[in-house]
Amino acid sequence: MAEPKKKTLISHGIASQNRRARYDYTIGETMEAGLVLVGPEVKSLRAGRATLSEAWAGERDGALYLFGCTIPEWQAGSTVAKFEPGRPRKLLLHKKQVNELIGAIARDGATIVPLQIHFNDKGIAKVVLGVSEGRKKHDKRNAIAERDWARDKARLMRNRG
Template sequence: MSEKPEAAGRKPIAENRNARRLYELTETLEAGLALQGSEVKSLRDGRVSFKDGYVDVKNGEAFLVGVHIAPYEKTSLFDRPDPERPRKLLLHRREIDRLQAKAEQKGLTIVPVRLYFTRGRVKLEIALAKGKKVHDRRDDLKQKDIARDTARQLAQYNK
């Protein structure tokens, strides 16, 4: 019984790597996801793509838009939901209102960051994000290169 438990009981499904590259993430929040049964089975197989995903708030409800969850092959053709359909996020009213107010005031967007299972439920980590400019991305790459070079030099020095 030397198995190492996942961090805080979370089993990762997928991560939106482009979110950290294209956006500066400011505030994160955990949301539930309203899914159909075959979508959950497909998520267990890790068949999800964030590509152009974002969160849209309409009429006091939050929806995950643009995230592709591939249909589960072993279900009948009639039970397969649309892979690109908007999925409702399960958030409290005050959380939705606060996110919408911040997004409208400061020109931020709400992006999905990570999907994971917690106690058998699918959870989505969303974040308020500000788009990075091209020069900001170049600065990030430059900082990574500098950190890698210094680590390499320290490793050689310590030999």
């Protein structure tokens, strides 16, 4: 009788992606930031259970926080280290980077959108942030049309040659 397959944990690589962000926003500059997490949150991230679809980054008390990111509780964890799944999580950046992002929010009305959470080569959780502007509905349609045309053009050139 075969043993049930155990789900492997992510030691390095992408833990969660916000696929909708590139559709809803025009992404400008991107930067990588650290996250302040508690132990069971790291376990849940390694299991690939985080949700970034409604997440955004904003300023609170002179620091940047990640709001709306849901990391569900680790089921195998004890009751000692409980945490709130949707709590704001502090982002670890240099002061110059924090001031630059806060300035982009205040000056340009930009939105800081998390694009993905991943584990680097050392196994540390990082979040990739994008400075972005929201797209209108007609901009989204144009982006879809351009992407479709590029795909069709590549198909035509491949079949022709």
